Amino acid sequence: MIVLGIESSCDETGVAIYDTDKGLVTHTLYTQMALHAEYGGVVPELASRDHIRKLTPLIQQTLKQANLDQSNLNGIAYTAGPGLIGALLAGASVARSMAFALNIPAVGVHHMEGHLLAPMLEQQQPQFPFICLLVSGGHSMIIRVDGIGRYKLLGDTLDDAAGEAFDKTAKLLGLGYPGGPKVSNLALQGNPDRYKFPRPMIDRPGLDMSFSGLKTYTLNTWNQAKKDNDATEQTKADICRAFEMAVADTLRIKCKRALEQENLNRLVVSGGVSANREIRYQLDKLMQQRKGEAFYPRLEFCTDNGAMIAYAGAQRLLAGQSQDLNFATTPRWSLEELPAV
Incomplete structure (x- = not known):
């Protein structure tokens, strides 16, 4: 299964492709650090607008790096929470729209579960x-x-x-x-x-x-x-x-x-x-x-990234978990609420 992962919970736009047979294929990351630096912290509205601007070009870039087309995707994973509501909606809307157009399943991933499972992207897994x-x-x-x-x-x-x-x-x-x-x-x-x-x-x-x-x-x-x-x-x-x-x-x-x-x-x-x-x-x-x-995790996967979302989403998609078109983002979300795989 080839899964596209999208991370947009805060101030970094991450996109990755994970193959359940081959592992992580490629990932790209755009950081908004310079955008928010002059304000001394993240400005939610600016973060949301920047995700909207960057997501489509990053998805196209990631697919090109992987020598894949959208038709090769078998599923899409996106961060559904916790995070900034506007930023979450930017990523979720793109993910759900792509999944609908391609007629493939999509699954919302808990942001902290992505971090928790990030070490699974390494050769030596716990x-x-x-x-x-x-x-x-x-x-x-x-x-x-x-x-x-x-x-x-x-x-x-x-x-x-x-x-x-x-x-x-x-x-x-x-x-x-x-x-x-x-x-x-x-x-x-x-x-x-x-x-x-x-x-x-x-x-x-x-x-x-x-x-x-x-x-x-x-x-x-x-x-x-x-x-x-x-x-x-x-x-x-x-x-x-x-x-x-x-x-x-x-x-x-x-x-x-x-x-x-x-x-x-x-x-x-x-x-x-x-x-x-x-x-x-x-x-x-x-x-x-x-x-x-x-x-x-390796240093590049300590901060927010699409690879961890693609991995976590792939495990849930393999288990048959996905969401319908009536998706929702969850700014506050307990890890203990997640279903087991």
Whole structure:
């Protein structure tokens, strides 16, 4: 089965083709980063309009790269949620229209399921069951995964997700957008011993997380530096290092608890923040200590992309799942609501 995947949940337009016999054929990605940079964050209306402009040319480009025609497609997968409603509708409308015109099935994919399954695009795939840490701009979740569509939410963020905290920290330090990579890169120059930031909620039982207090602690530290006439680039770097280490250490502690609680020793880490060096270092060290395994998507598939949607959609289409023409997008959508494959 040859499946076209379309991702348009936020500020990146991704298109890919996945062959269930041969694997990933090709993928293309257009990022709106430059469009939103001057506003310091994603503007939903601008994002939606840009998806509309870019989707058709990207689909044509992707088919050409794969030496395929629309008539070769056996199914279409698109992101149905969660995400920005206008952006989701842009991709869903194109996908459903193509499926109707070609008389092939289409399936709406949960955006976070796409991230969760992204490591399945690699040669070394994790075996079920495993613990998955999903960390992105809008989500920080710990999930037990027993199979595709068999998800149990163990822990969630109570306020700011890890990626959101990175972006807000970058903004308050004047680093610009997108914030996560800027904080991470500046942290490389920081002194790890200068500041010790709190590890939020590690003294409480359970696997829920909170990063809003850590963001506030960062702001207070920076404000104090300004009062002390020490608001230098080195101080910024030291703050970024302390902040990043606190986030990574918190995620490590929570993942260790989840693995012990569920008696598992395989960990999958997905989502945009999974590309962070310190987080990968901390989690790799944890799994080495436990003599377990850690799995990540390749860096280009950590952020939003069409390949993960094509893969997830292909598995559901193979299982006979699809939607009729009366499709709907779902800006808020629990992973636990998904049917099993």
